[in-house]
Amino acid sequence: MKRILSILAFLTLFVQNIFAQNNEIEMADHLRAEGKIYVVVICIVIILLGLLAYLFSLDKKVKMLEKNSGPKN
Template identity: 65%
Template sequence: MKKILTLIIILFSSLNLLAQNNDIEMADQLRTDGKIYIVVICIVIILAGLLFYLFALDKRLKLLEKKSANKN
């Protein structure tokens, strides 16, 4: 659980550092149109899906490891 929390903190801190750069014209246009929130929501959904998939895969692998350890 500590690894997950550390990963999330690092991710949000790096996103904060990237968001401080105000020289990007496309981001300014998206922000004025209100579309930047759609982009952020899409990125969050994709990352959440990837994290869910990885945790589900890890859970299945642990079950397979337990089954193979019991057979041996």
């Protein structure tokens, strides 16, 4: 769990650094001017939340399977 959160934090900081360096994005300015940038941001957030929920459910299932399988020598 800690490993997933640390990887997620690293990726977030990495992507933020990439976007901070590139300030001349015409498409973003156009979308922002028309108010459509919020739709794009909401879609990205929904997709990321879905992926995180899927990863946490998989993690829970794997832990349950490991617990039920018992120790193997």
